[in-house]
Amino acid sequence: MEAYLDNSATTRAYDEVADLVAKIMKEEYGNPSSVHHMGMVSGERLSQARETIATSLKVDPQEIVFTSGGTESDNLALIGVARANKWRGNHIITTKIEHPAILETMAFLEKEGFEITYLSVDETGTIDLDELKNAIRKETILVSIMFVNNEIGTLMPIQKAGELIKSVNKDTYFHVDAVQAYGKVLIRPRTMNIDLLSVSGHKIHGPKGVGFLYVKKGTKIVPICYGGGQQKGMRSGTENVPGIAGLALAAKKCYEDFDAKIKKLYDLKQYTVDSLLERIPDIKINGQKVNEGAPHIISVSIKGLAAETVLNMLSSKNIYVSAGSACTSNNPHVSDTLQAIGLEKDLLESTIRISMSFMTTKEEIDYFLDTLCSQVSNMRKFYRH
Amino acid sequence: MQYHAFVIKYAEIGVKGKNRYVFEEALVKQIRRVLSKCDGKFNVTRVAGRMYIDAQDFDFNETVDSLKTVFGITGICPAVSIARDSENHLPDVDGVAKAVIDFIDGVYPDKNKTFKVKVRRVDKSYPMDSMAMAAELGARILDAYEEMKVDVHDPEILINVELREKLNIYSEVIPGPGGMPIGTAGKAMLLLSGGIDSPVAGYMVAKRGVEIEAVYFNAPPYTSEKAKQKVVDLAGVIAKYTGKVKLHVINFTDIQMYIYEKCPHEELTIIMRRYMMRIADMLAGESGCMGLITGESIGQVASQTMQSLICTGEVVTDIPVYRPLIAFDKQDIVDISYKIDAYETSILPYEDCCTIFVAKHPVTKPRADIIRRHEELLNEKIDELVKVALETDEVIEVKR
Numbered sequence: 001m002e003a004y005l006d007n008s009a010t011t012r013a014y015d016e017v018a019d020l021v022a023k024i025m026k027e028e029y030g031n032p033s034s035v036h037h038m039g040m041v042s043g044e045r046l047s048q049a050r051e052t053i054a055t056s057l058k059v060d061p062q063e064i065v066f067t068s069g070g071t072e073s074d075n076l077a078l079i080g081v082a083r084a085n086k087w088r089g090n091h092i093i094t095t096k097i098e099h100p101a102i103l104e105t106m107a108f109l110e111k112e113g114f115e116i117t118y119l120s121v122d123e124t125g126t127i128d129l130d131e132l133k134n135a136i137r138k139e140t141i142l143v144s145i146m147f148v149n150n151e152i153g154t155l156m157p158i159q160k161a162g163e164l165i166k167s168v169n170k171d172t173y174f175h176v177d178a179v180q181a182y183g184k185v186l187i188r189p190r191t192m193n194i195d196l197l198s199v200s201g202h203k204i205h206g207p208k209g210v211g212f213l214y215v216k217k218g219t220k221i222v223p224i225c226y227g228g229g230q231q232k233g234m235r236s237g238t239e240n241v242p243g244i245a246g247l248a249l250a251a252k253k254c255y256e257d258f259d260a261k262i263k264k265l266y267d268l269k270q271y272t273v274d275s276l277l278e279r280i281p282d283i284k285i286n287g288q289k290v291n292e293g294a295p296h297i298i299s300v301s302i303k304g305l306a307a308e309t310v311l312n313m314l315s316s317k318n319i320y321v322s323a324g325s326a327c328t329s330n331n332p333h334v335s336d337t338l339q340a341i342g343l344e345k346d347l348l349e350s351t352i353r354i355s356m357s358f359m360t361t362k363e364e365i366d367y368f369l370d371t372l373c374s375q376v377s378n379m380r381k382f383y384r385h
Numbered sequence: 386m387q388y389h390a391f392v393i394k395y396a397e398i399g400v401k402g403k404n405r406y407v408f409e410e411a412l413v414k415q416i417r418r419v420l421s422k423c424d425g426k427f428n429v430t431r432v433a434g435r436m437y438i439d440a441q442d443f444d445f446n447e448t449v450d451s452l453k454t455v456f457g458i459t460g461i462c463p464a465v466s467i468a469r470d471s472e473n474h475l476p477d478v479d480g481v482a483k484a485v486i487d488f489i490d491g492v493y494p495d496k497n498k499t500f501k502v503k504v505r506r507v508d509k510s511y512p513m514d515s516m517a518m519a520a521e522l523g524a525r526i527l528d529a530y531e532e533m534k535v536d537v538h539d540p541e542i543l544i545n546v547e548l549r550e551k552l553n554i555y556s557e558v559i560p561g562p563g564g565m566p567i568g569t570a571g572k573a574m575l576l577l578s579g580g581i582d583s584p585v586a587g588y589m590v591a592k593r594g595v596e597i598e599a600v601y602f603n604a605p606p607y608t609s610e611k612a613k614q615k616v617v618d619l620a621g622v623i624a625k626y627t628g629k630v631k632l633h634v635i636n637f638t639d640i641q642m643y644i645y646e647k648c649p650h651e652e653l654t655i656i657m658r659r660y661m662m663r664i665a666d667m668l669a670g671e672s673g674c675m676g677l678i679t680g681e682s683i684g685q686v687a688s689q690t691m692q693s694l695i696c697t698g699e700v701v702t703d704i705p706v707y708r709p710l711i712a713f714d715k716q717d718i719v720d721i722s723y724k725i726d727a728y729e730t731s732i733l734p735y736e737d738c739c740t741i742f743v744a745k746h747p748v749t750k751p752r753a754d755i756i757r758r759h760e761e762l763l764n765e766k767i768d769e770l771v772k773v774a775l776e777t778d779e780v781i782e783v784k785r
Contacts, residue, residue, distance in 0.1 A: 114630070172643070274601070306607075308607075308609060309606050309607050310606075310609065311606075311608035312605055312608065312609045313605075314606075315606075315609075315610070316605060316606060333456030373433070381645075382642060382645060
């Protein structure tokens with residue numbers, strides 16, 4: 001028996017996606033910029049993919065820029081917008097619990113002379129809209145907020161944030177890192193006042209090394225890599241046609257029969273959380289209430305146990321989860337998110353993340369629960385305090 | 386400068402009397418081993434107390450870096466080598482002078498240097514003797530490059546000219562690692578953790594020509610697969626010098642837990658280490674190792690005080706425990722760790738079995754009699770647990 005519960009790290013590709021990618025690599029390997037027949041065939045794949053992605057967000061196909069994944073999308077959005085709008089202002093707002101692809105890019109922009117405001121979050125990981133409102137100034141050119149937190153699954157009030165930003169300063173752009181949200185949440189950039197949105201392929205059962213950035217028409221942004229001028233100069237480099245086609249197919253499949261699948265995921269999440277609380281004493285579920293947070297991420301702190309030990313034990317039984325915080329005797333790196341939500345010190349190292357996908361079964365969850373429950377008391381005996 | 390030969394210098398081997406050929410043979414074997422992985426064609430020869438490598442189509446830096454991993458080499462001298470003519474004659478004095486002058490031009494674009502010429506005339510049939518030859522070559526160099534000056538006491542460039550089976554000219558000496566060639570001593574069992582010290586200890590003993598086997602004590606699930614991979618990588622650092630390391634991975638969890646359950650917690654580390662030594666000793670006995678190697682250094686941690694060393698050392702009585710770092714400061718150990726490229730791996734942050742169950746206040750002055758008495762608390766199951774640990778020994782051959 002195996003239980004893959006690390007879907008926020010990456011997912012297994014849909015079989016159809018893998019087949020399509022292989023088929024295009026083997027049979028339709030033309031360069032979409034070529035003017036001959038094979039180039040046309042690839043170009044057609046590309047526009048179909050753009051269309052499919054645009055439909056999933058109800059936006060215009062011209063507003064999709066394909067990239068190498070979430071990190072590049074975030075870099076392009078932040079650096080591209082910051083540089084293009086420097087003449088207007090140098091202030092950017094984000095949160096303390098963003099992914100490193102945002103936080104490290106912000107650190108880079110700080111060195112380039114931008115001023116960054118980091119919004120705090122409450123114990124569920126949610127931002128305070130009043131704090132956001134007060135932070136926006138005339139020279140604020142960009143606000144970047146993640147849709148779903150990757151560690152504790154907090155669903156941020158994106159709709160409200162978007163309205164708020166535009167009501168305070170209509171010239172402030174709104175970027176949303178939707179890497180953990182796309183495919184699990186309905187996203188409507190137009191009604192949500194989102195100007196830029198980052199997505200990654202491999203989190204939605206698509207291929208690794210491919211993603212996209214939605215850029216609302218009219219947004220002032222400059223590219224961060226230069227070359228042959230593909231994708232209207234916004235992202236030079238021969239398009240990863242097999243990857244892009246795979247990404248589009250995965251996106252389409254994720255949003256098919258969506259409500260039923262999401263309901264099933266929430267049921268599974270509720271079942272897992274209830275079982276954990278019932279079967280293991282002294283544990284804490286982090287983040288929002290089950291039905292208020294993202295449907296697929298559970299963060300649980302198990303008092304008196306090192307997350308690493310739990311991970312190793314589960315891994316030896318073919319169960320894969322991840323640690324909330326990488327923390328060992330000689331590497332005191334503690335998760336920014338867990339610190340920001342004010343998690344007790346002794347729980348920081350004891351936090352694991354269970355992340356599910358549409359492929360997760362109840363059998364997998366039961367196998368995980370049974371294994372964890374049977375080992376917890378034994379492992380707790382040998383915890384180093 | 387296009388070198389196409391190396392003169393290899395070795396120190397201690399030269400004084401080993403009648404056993405000398407054994408050491409030289411071992412050195413040749415090790416040199417051939419590392420060169421077999423380098424680009425190029427090499428011919429390694431050993432003639433009358435000298436070792437030569439003729440090289441063709443080779444990458445100079447790769448070759449030198451590889452030679453720097455061969456214990457026994459004290460100096461690597463990139464050389465120009467000129468063969469005898471068809472009548473088996475070495476070049477005459479004009480020919481030698483031309484070769485030396487070209488050599489200087491190739492190696493030293495800036496001629497504003499002091500120099501000395503040292504000639505060795507091994508071929509006594511050569512018409513001029515060493516002194517006369519050196520004086521003549523010196524004069525010719527001065528004629529050729531007027532900026533150059535002679536300094537016989539402390540020259541910036543020492544030009545070596547050897548009249549042997551071939552004419553060899555070299556000046557630069559790149560330091561080798563020293564030590565003795567692998568395969569000239571015997572084998573020893575290294576207790577390898579994931580830390581900084583034990584790989585350095587293994588390197589130092591290996592440097593005396595000792596083949597290395599290693600044992601790692603694994604404690605899943607408290608230690609991860611990454612921690613184990615880190616130890617495999619560290620064994621690879623040593624294997625870079627020795628060619629191969631046989632690594633034993635012993636599952637130590639049950640023994641550790643049993644000690645934790647039965648013995649006073651402040652003695653945990655000491656008793657645990659006694660069992661590690663015992664198991665390493667048993668493995669050493671099985672594989673013909675003539676000693677254990679540890680990275681211990683007096684007073685570095687609680688289990689390495691002099692009192693603790695009595696307690697951990699007394700369980701091994703049949704073979705010596707080599708502790709090459711015993712009087713080293715941490716920084717000195719770190720320096721060597723850097724030098725041998727182990728440091729970056731050693732500091733990767735994974736738990737090892739020694740850091741998992743440490744008591745808040747471990748004993749620093751344990752008494753062996755008390756430790757022995759407390760160990761009796763383990764009598765019921767410990768032999769069986771050790772037996773199982775040895776039976777489930779996972780052996781990994783780490784090669785370079």
